[in-house]
Structures are given as C-alpha cells and as structure tokens.
Amino acid sequence: MKSIKDLERVKEQALADMRVRSSSGSPRVTVGMGTCGIAAGARETMLAIIDELKKRQKLDVTITETGCIGLCAKEPIVEVHIPGEPRVVYGNVDVSRARQIVASHLVNRKVVDDWVINIRKEDE
Amino acid sequence: MVDISLHLLDLMQNSARAQATRVVLKITENREKDTLTAIVTDNGIGMDEEEKRLALDPFYTTKKGKKVGLGLPLVVQAARMSGGDVKIESHPVSGTTVEVTFSLSHPDRQPLGDIPATLVSFMAGNPDIELSFEYAGDQGTFSMTSSQLFSQEEKETLGQIALLSLAEKRMRAGLAGAGFRPDGGGVIG
Numbered sequence: 001m002k003s004i005k006d007l008e009r010v011k012e013q014a015l016a017d018m019r020v021r022s023s024s025g026s027p028r029v030t031v032g033m034g035t036c037g038i039a040a041g042a043r044e045t046m047l048a049i050i051d052e053l054k055k056r057q058k059l060d061v062t063i064t065e066t067g068c069i070g071l072c073a074k075e076p077i078v079e080v081h082i083p084g085e086p087r088v089v090y091g092n093v094d095v096s097r098a099r100q101i102v103a104s105h106l107v108n109r110k111v112v113d114d115w116v117i118n119i120r121k122e123d124e
Numbered sequence: 125m126v127d128i129s130l131h132l133l134d135l136m137q138n139s140a141r142a143q144a145t146r147v148v149l150k151i152t153e154n155r156e157k158d159t160l161t162a163i164v165t166d167n168g169i170g171m172d173e174e175e176k177r178l179a180l181d182p183f184y185t186t187k188k189g190k191k192v193g194l195g196l197p198l199v200v201q202a203a204r205m206s207g208g209d210v211k212i213e214s215h216p217v218s219g220t221t222v223e224v225t226f227s228l229s230h231p232d233r234q235p236l237g238d239i240p241a242t243l244v245s246f247m248a249g250n251p252d253i254e255l256s257f258e259y260a261g262d263q264g265t266f267s268m269t270s271s272q273l274f275s276q277e278e279k280e281t282l283g284q285i286a287l288l289s290l291a292e293k294r295m296r297a298g299l300a301g302a303g304f305r306p307d308g309g310g311v312i313g
Binding site for chain 2 (some may be wrong): 024031032033034035038039042043044046047050053054058059061062063064065066067070079
C-alpha cells in the first residue's frame with residue numbers, strides 16, 4: 001500500500017464485501033416479543049406467520065424475535081427483511097395482517113404500504 | 125394479558141434475556157388441593173437480593189432507556205387476584221426460579237390458555253435455548269425437551285419453519301393425550 005488511493009481501494013473492497021455478506025442468506029422475519037408485544041398478540045402473529053409460510057411452502061425464511069422497541073402502541077410489530085432490499089417494519093400486525101404480509105411481501109415481493117411504520121435501508 | 129400462558133411466555137422471555145441456555149416450564153394442576161402451579165426455571169445470570177426485591181416494582185427495569193418493567197408485576201397481579209401468589213428464588217450465576225400459584229377454582233383465575241403456542245413461539249425466537257416442558261394434570265402427564273422433540277434425520281433435512289410446525293403438532297397431540305384443556309380445568313368441573 002503506497003498511497004491514499006490504495007487505501008481507498010481497500011476501503012471500497014471491504015464495503016463491497018460487507019454488502020455481499022449482509023445481502024446474502026434467507027429472508028428474515030422479526031416479531032416483537034416484549035411484554036407489550038405479547039399482551040398485544042405477538043404470539044398469535046408469530047404462529048400465523050409460521051403457519052402461512054408452511055402452507056405456501058415458503059420454507060427458506062428465518063423467523064426470529066426481538067424485545068420492546070419503544071413503540072408499544074404499534075405492537076404487534078413485525079420487521080420483514082429480504083436480503084438486498086430495505087427492512088420494512090409493520091405495525092399493529094394481527095393474525096389477518098400477518099398472513100397477508102407473508103403472501104404479499106415474502107411470497108410476491110410486494111410491500112403492504114398501508115401498514116408500514118418504518119422503512120430502513122439495509123446499511124442503516 | 126388475557127391468559128396464563130401469555131404470562132408464562134413473558135417469564136420465559138425474561139429467562140432468555142438473562143442469558144439462560146436452559147429453561148424449564150412445569151405446570152401442575154391439582155384438583156384435590158385446588159391449585160394450579162406454574163414454575164419457570166432458568167440457568168441465567170440470576171438476581172441479587174436487591175434486584176429480586178425491585179423486580180416486582182413496575183417502575184423498575186434493567187433495560188437502558190426504559191422506565192417501566194411490567195412483566196413480573198402483571199404476573200403477580202394475575203396470581204393474587206385469584207388467591208395465589210408468586211415466589212422468586214434467584215442467585216447470581218446459578219439462575220432464577222419463578223413459581224406462580226393460582227387457586228384452580230377461583231372465579232377470577234385466568235384460563236391457562238394456549239400452552240403449545242407459548243412453547244412454539246419461544247422456540248422460534250430462541251433456537252439456542254434448550255426448552256423443557258412438563259405438564260401434570262389429573263388425567264395424565266406430558267413432557268418434552270426441545271432438543272429431543274425431533275429425530276436426527278428431521279433436524280438435518282427440515283428447515284426452521286417445517287420443524288416449528290412439526291413441534292406444534294406434536295405438542296398439541298401430546299398435551300391432548302394428557303387431558304390438557306386450554307381453559308385450565310377446575311372452573312366448571
């Protein structure tokens with residue numbers, strides 16, 4: 001390494017590698033399972049997501065949970081992250097919305113705009 | 125929380141936050157003694173005496189940036205309004221045991237609720253924690269451990285979603301065989 005340009009090349013390469021790493025792998029669904037989420041019905045939401053994914057044979061999805069993120073009034077909260085696409089956070093996701101999110105977003109790659117409470121770019 | 129199984133899920137989530145690698149849930153229904161007991165035991169980081177005392181205070185939490193911690197106070201309220209109580213045993217390092225008792229026939233006791241749903245959702249969010257469950261009622265018993273719920277072949281060939289669906293099916297069948305009723309029994313019978 002002899003110059004600033006070399007250093008910048010190394011940086012660009014490292015950033016490109018990180019992008020590849022973070023966009024690889026399976027789609028991920030995260031359900032808020034803090035006390036507020038559980039009280040609002042997050043358990044049923046999670047089970048509905050599992051059931052709908054199973055029914056549609058969409059088995060490459062990883063399902064996981066998180067605690068309270070401070071938006072208790074919007075619970076149950078579900079984040080859908082398809083590698084290479086922005087993370088979409090949905091609010092007030094009851095069983096019926098959960099099933100529609102699986103069908104529309106995870107299977108048909110169409111975000112359900114009406115229930116979105118936040119969209120974050122992948123590297124945010 | 126509308127039923128006991130939701131309180132139990134919340135207690136199990138506390139165990140997960142306490143870095144437990146093993147969580148045990150035991151539910152015992154005893155009509156003769158008129159008791160319904162649920163015990164959550166974990167091998168997490170535990171609490172010292174001061175934390176244990178504060179744990180029942182709804183305005184105490186260990187989470188940064190939060191002002192309330194409602195999980196345990198809600199369990200205590202549900203237990204006490206039905207003639208029961210909550211006992212906490214905890215030691216730093218060795219882990220925590222929370223024992224919740226209810227009077228089975230008390231009209232204000234919440235229904236036991238969907239226990240398999242509680243177990244499956246916990247397994248989904250915490251795949252690295254070994255979850256054991258024991259149920260003992262007047263009509264039978266059922267027990268399972270998450271690591272032994274599937275055969276080696278199933279673990280190798282099925283993905284997370286398929287395994288969770290299978291777990292739910294097996295637990296529902298096992299509990300039905302043990303005479304488990306989501307309404308918790310005792311109220312009408």
